[in-house]
């Protein structure tokens with residue numbers, strides 16, 4: 001079940017509360033430099049401004065995100081600094 005061999009899928013990723021609860025699709029994916037070895041640096045966000053505070057973001061395993069959103073698998077080894085966006089759930093991911 002593991003499409004890559006680098007072990008990155010057991011790392012943590014930040015998911016905004018809308019995405020975590022299934023209210024909104026992921027429309028923005030950003031990779032920052034990881035702060036610790038268990039962090040992938042990935043943030044998966046709905047791209048709306050409707051975030052009262054960052055506290056509502058959740059930490060998921062990268063593997064969980066990819067299980068629900070396999071279209072992101074291809075991008076997951078992109079380097080820190082990568083920003084991906086898409087117009088809607090059916091649009092392809094593009095660097096932004």
Ligand SMILES: [Zn+2]
Pocket residue numbers: 016017018019024045046047048050051
């Ligand atoms: Zn959100």
